[in-house]
Amino acid sequence: MIQVSKESASGQRPTLSFEFFPPKKPEAEPLFWGTLERLSGYRPDFVSITCGAGGSRQTGGGELVRKVHEQTGLHTVAHLTCVGASRPVLTEMLNFYRDCGITTLLALRGDPPRHEPAGTLEQGAFRYAEPFVAFIREYFPAFRIGVAAYPEGHPETPDLEQDQLHFRRKVEAGADFAVTQFFFDNDVYFRFTEECHRKGVHVPIYPGIMPVTDFKQLKRLSELCGSALPQWLVDRFAATRDDPEAMLRTGVSIAVEQCRDLLARGAPGLHFFTLNQSVAVPSILEELAGEYY
Ligand SMILES: Cc1cc2nc3c(=O)[nH]c(=O)nc-3n(C[C@H](O)[C@H](O)[C@H](O)COP(=O)(O)OP(=O)(O)OC[C@H]3O[C@@H](n4cnc5c(N)ncnc54)[C@H](O)[C@@H]3O)c2cc1C
Numbered sequence: 044m045i046q047v048s049k050e051s052a053s054g055q056r057p058t059l060s061f062e063f064f065p066p067k068k069p070e071a072e073p074l075f076w077g078t079l080e081r082l083s084g085y086r087p088d089f090v091s092i093t094c095g096a097g098g099s100r101q102t103g104g105g106e107l108v109r110k111v112h113e114q115t116g117l118h119t120v121a122h123l124t125c126v127g128a129s130r131p132v133l134t135e136m137l138n139f140y141r142d143c144g145i146t147t148l149l150a151l152r153g154d155p156p157r158h159e160p161a162g163t164l165e166q167g168a169f170r171y172a173e174p175f176v177a178f179i180r181e182y183f184p185a186f187r188i189g190v191a192a193y194p195e196g197h198p199e200t201p202d203l204e205q206d207q208l209h210f211r212r213k214v215e216a217g218a219d220f221a222v223t224q225f226f227f228d229n230d231v232y233f234r235f236t237e238e239c240h241r242k243g244v245h246v247p248i249y250p251g252i253m254p255v256t257d258f259k260q261l262k263r264l265s266e267l268c269g270s271a272l273p274q275w276l277v278d279r280f281a282a283t284r285d286d287p288e289a290m291l292r293t294g295v296s297i298a299v300e301q302c303r304d305l306l307a308r309g310a311p312g313l314h315f316f317t318l319n320q321s322v323a324v325p326s327i328l329e330e331l332a333g334e335y336y
Contacts, residue, residue: 058247062093062315065093083117087117088118092121104121119147120147123137125153126153127166150176172213235248247311253316254327302335
């Protein structure tokens, strides 16, 4: 299991982690740091920082990852994408992270930027995450490596079984843990993890939780990520459309129900997509306080 806080290392509590993205504008930086500080009070086992395509210092989380690691002392996980990137560029980034004391990566293929001409996928050293994981494992064996999982299938895939096979191969290439795309039907997650176990994959697969604070944004994100929006969820948000407070309350209560059910049924932890927002995740964790965290 990934290096964790004292409590989760001794099995006293499920793993807890938070995902952030690098602020796009300087005005957004105070929110990023404020949210990070607020959430660090929950003693996460790790925080992770997303990156753009191409795996370079420019597009990656690079300096921000270093700053978070140095300034907060939190176990900081760097996302690193390989799409379109050469081996020397990726090697430079891996050296950089190793030298600044980052011990854990989320190794991803990533998506070609929308404005890039077709063919970016073929231009990089690695066409998929699996050979990228194998590369890191071979040349940077000290890193712990996480990978992405898609219980509902990756949006590109025409065939769920093939997609799951690719996932298992990616883990066998050297991953230590996985984090899933967000989903709302827990049965889908458990079917996926049980199938992984049956096929010999035993690394922890942390469910990714998306707290809903903006239903319109959620619809866009779910189309992009291939996460289904069940009718019951659409119905519960229907009455909240013009009322942000009610939307937040509904989003929090849906997430609390989802998290309770996941943990009660044996999920190894929770990974929150914070979207750098400071309100929803603490509200969810307050509800779970005393039970799990
Ligand atoms: C928790 C999480 C965090 C993420 N963080 C980021 C981030 O920071 N930055 C970012 O840009 N994106 C991020 N993503 C999105 C991710 O980069 C995209 O979903 C991307 O399209 C796939 O990346 P992957 O590593 O899952 O790819 P892969 O595991 O390579 O899979 C991509 C597709 O290729 C298929 N495939 C794999 N191997 C083969 C093969 N041998 N032959 C044929 N097909 C194959 C798979 O079935 C799948 O459809 C994240 C996703 C998740 C779930």
